[in-house]
Amino acid sequence: MGNLTLTAVTKSFGATDVIKGVNLSVEDGEFCVFVGPSGCGKSTLLRIIAGLEDASGGEIKIDGVPVNNTPPSKREIAMVFQSYALYPHLTVRDNMGLGLKQAGSSAAQVAQSVARASGMLSLDALLDRRPAELSGGQRQRVAIGRAIVRTPKLFLFDEPLSNLDAALRVNTRIEIARLHRELKATMVYVTHDQVEAMTLADKIVVLNAGRVEQVGRPMALYNDPDNAFVAGFIGSPKMNFLKAAALGEAGETVGVRPEHLAISRDAGAIAGRISHVEKLGSETLIYVRAEPHGLLTVRQFGEQDFAVDEAVYLTTDAARAFRFDANGLRMR
Amino acid sequence: MSVSRHSPARSVAAHAVLLTYTLIALFPVFVIVINAFKSRKAIFAHPLALPNAETLDWVGFKTVLKQGDFFQYFLNSMTVTVGSLFFVLLFGAMAAFALSEYRFKGNTMVGLYLALGIMIPIRLGTVAILQLMVASGLVNTLTSLVLVYTAQGLPLAVFILSEFMRQVSDDLKNAGRIDGLSEYRIFFRLVLPLVRPAMATVAVFTMIPIWNDLWFPLILAPAESTKTITLGSQVFIGQFVTDWNAVLAALSLAILPVLVLYLIFSRQLIRGITAGAVK
Numbered sequence: 050m051g052n053l054t055l056t057a058v059t060k061s062f063g064a065t066d067v068i069k070g071v072n073l074s075v076e077d078g079e080f081c082v083f084v085g086p087s088g089c090g091k092s093t094l095l096r097i098i099a100g101l102e103d104a105s106g107g108e109i110k111i112d113g114v115p116v117n118n119t120p121p122s123k124r125e126i127a128m129v130f131q132s133y134a135l136y137p138h139l140t141v142r143d144n145m146g147l148g149l150k151q152a153g154s155s156a157a158q159v160a161q162s163v164a165r166a167s168g169m170l171s172l173d174a175l176l177d178r179r180p181a182e183l184s185g186g187q188r189q190r191v192a193i194g195r196a197i198v199r200t201p202k203l204f205l206f207d208e209p210l211s212n213l214d215a216a217l218r219v220n221t222r223i224e225i226a227r228l229h230r231e232l233k234a235t236m237v238y239v240t241h242d243q244v245e246a247m248t249l250a251d252k253i254v255v256l257n258a259g260r261v262e263q264v265g266r267p268m269a270l271y272n273d274p275d276n277a278f279v280a281g282f283i284g285s286p287k288m289n290f291l292k293a294a295a296l297g298e299a300g301e302t303v304g305v306r307p308e309h310l311a312i313s314r315d316a317g318a319i320a321g322r323i324s325h326v327e328k329l330g331s332e333t334l335i336y337v338r339a340e341p342h343g344l345l346t347v348r349q350f351g352e353q354d355f356a357v358d359e360a361v362y363l364t365t366d367a368a369r370a371f372r373f374d375a376n377g378l379r380m381r
Numbered sequence: 382m383s384v385s386r387h388s389p390a391r392s393v394a395a396h397a398v399l400l401t402y403t404l405i406a407l408f409p410v411f412v413i414v415i416n417a418f419k420s421r422k423a424i425f426a427h428p429l430a431l432p433n434a435e436t437l438d439w440v441g442f443k444t445v446l447k448q449g450d451f452f453q454y455f456l457n458s459m460t461v462t463v464g465s466l467f468f469v470l471l472f473g474a475m476a477a478f479a480l481s482e483y484r485f486k487g488n489t490m491v492g493l494y495l496a497l498g499i500m501i502p503i504r505l506g507t508v509a510i511l512q513l514m515v516a517s518g519l520v521n522t523l524t525s526l527v528l529v530y531t532a533q534g535l536p537l538a539v540f541i542l543s544e545f546m547r548q549v550s551d552d553l554k555n556a557g558r559i560d561g562l563s564e565y566r567i568f569f570r571l572v573l574p575l576v577r578p579a580m581a582t583v584a585v586f587t588m589i590p591i592w593n594d595l596w597f598p599l600i601l602a603p604a605e606s607t608k609t610i611t612l613g614s615q616v617f618i619g620q621f622v623t624d625w626n627a628v629l630a631a632l633s634l635a636i637l638p639v640l641v642l643y644l645i646f647s648r649q650l651i652r653g654i655t656a657g658a659v660k
């Protein structure tokens with residue numbers, strides 16, 4: 050299918066550098082997710098790959114061929130947008146077939162490809178409707194179908210689930226994972242939601258302020274983050290950062306995930322007071338104010354009977370704690 | 382929504398204001414139309430009275446139609462208005478698309494330059510325009526009027542349309558680019574249908590001054606074969622004698638075509654087809 054290589058890609062808007070030198074390679078058939086806070090440049094990077102923005106510097110190769118000067122339609126890519134971006138005046142069938150028709154495929158070929166894609170996404174009943182007659186979830190399925198019809202080298206997803214409600218988001222996420230398995234296609238997916246990143250990706254690229262912070266498999270990022278930013282961004286609820294000096298440890302901060310903090314009423318390393326409790330049934334999140342560390346999150350499985358304002362003690366799981374220096378870099 | 386917004390007193394007051402305004406706006410039209418059907422004596426004796434069996438008189442319309450070339454005047458007005466409208470909408474939309482879609486040096490300056498025409502009346506340049514038309518041999522042609530009105534209508538069209546085009550989803554245009562649509566097809570097939578309500582607004586604002594204009598037809602195209610309806614009606618207004626029946630009848634007739642055009646465009650104003658394009 051296709052692989053993607055970015056070499057020292059930069060992008061500036063006027064004096065503002067949005068992408069500050071990104072090197073990346075995505076293998077054939079890989080599901081690569083760009084994740085990062087808003088404004089980190091992940092969407093811009095996707096647009097550069099798509100050819101909708103020109104890179105200010107560096108090289109983009111698809112299947113080993115430099116495509117810096119290739120228009121989007123000739124890059125053999127397909128893109129799914131957050132806002133669906135369906136053509137309002139065309140039926141679902143024509144929406145899906147337009148790309149192939151423009152590329153000069155015969156009517157029979159177009160019909161066959163549309164039928165295959167609509168079968169995969171169970172869109173058969175909707176083929177003659179217009180986008181206005183579809184629900185949000187259906188529209189996004191059509192948009193994904195439009196991408197499949199083109200049989201591209203590279204699928205690009207720009208926050209495709211952000212406009213869907215929570216339940217639909219989970220379903221569509223599973224659908225996208227299934228499609229990736231069936232099509233064995235290379236996919237690049239942008240999201241700010243680390244849950245989507247963790248569940249879908251073969252490879253996660255964590256971006257921050259136009260730079261790649263770390264690239265790796267989801268579990269590698271979770272278990273072995275390179276720096277405090279990645280450690281804080283991957284995992285939900287967020288990692289706790291404790292002051293190393295107060296714990297008598299080296300470095301600046303010690304990062305401990307909420308699931309690796311033990312809580313006890315009797316004894317422990319850190320004394321604090323509960324400021325809030327969230328009971329979710331399967332788990333309980335306990336927010337403990339412990340000076341000088343600030344508000345710490347503890348995650349316990351099942352229902353736990355802790356009350357607000359109770360005095361408690363926390364103990365870190367030393368084996369699973371990460372130490373970071375003053376620059377936020379991991380001390381191994 | 383608060384209860385006070387539904388109170389009958391407020392509703393009555395609002396309707397009273399709107400009705401008063403409607404009456405004031407329609408009154409002159411009403412007076413023109415009723416008097417067009419009355420005899421000259423009745424017009425002067427009771428200008429506000431409705432025509433009755435005694436005062437009903439078709440002489441105005443007869444004079445107008447007997448004048449012969451009136452149909453030609455109508456046709457000229459129609460040609461000039463529709464022609465100018467077409468070019469204003471086409472070029473205005475194209476310029477607006479370029480200004481809103483592409484980043485280039487001097488984008489803002491070009492936008493301001495194009496909008497400048499809203500503030501400077503084109504009539505200030507009448508002498509220069511006349512010289513230009515004489516030099517290019519376009520005096521007494523409808524082309525000269527179409528050219529002038531296109532120039533006159535463009536600034537407002539560019540200004541309004543570029544605002545609306547900025548609101549058209551980037552994703553939609555980008556989807557078109559990835560599917561291999563040319564910039565022209567993106568403009569004509571994706572963007573234009575989505576800004577149709579704005580186009581209709583511009584059309585109405587552009588059309589009415591053109592239809593009503595007396596100045597440029599009088600200066601640039603006063604020949605018999607190129608007279609517009611407003612200019613044609615002037616034959617009945619003399620320095621000493623004015624054929625009021627004919628003037629009023631001509632004006633009544635002149636309302637009709639522009640009314641039809643307005644109805645066509647106002648339907649577009651109401652109809653929104655953007656639903657479903659983007660969330």
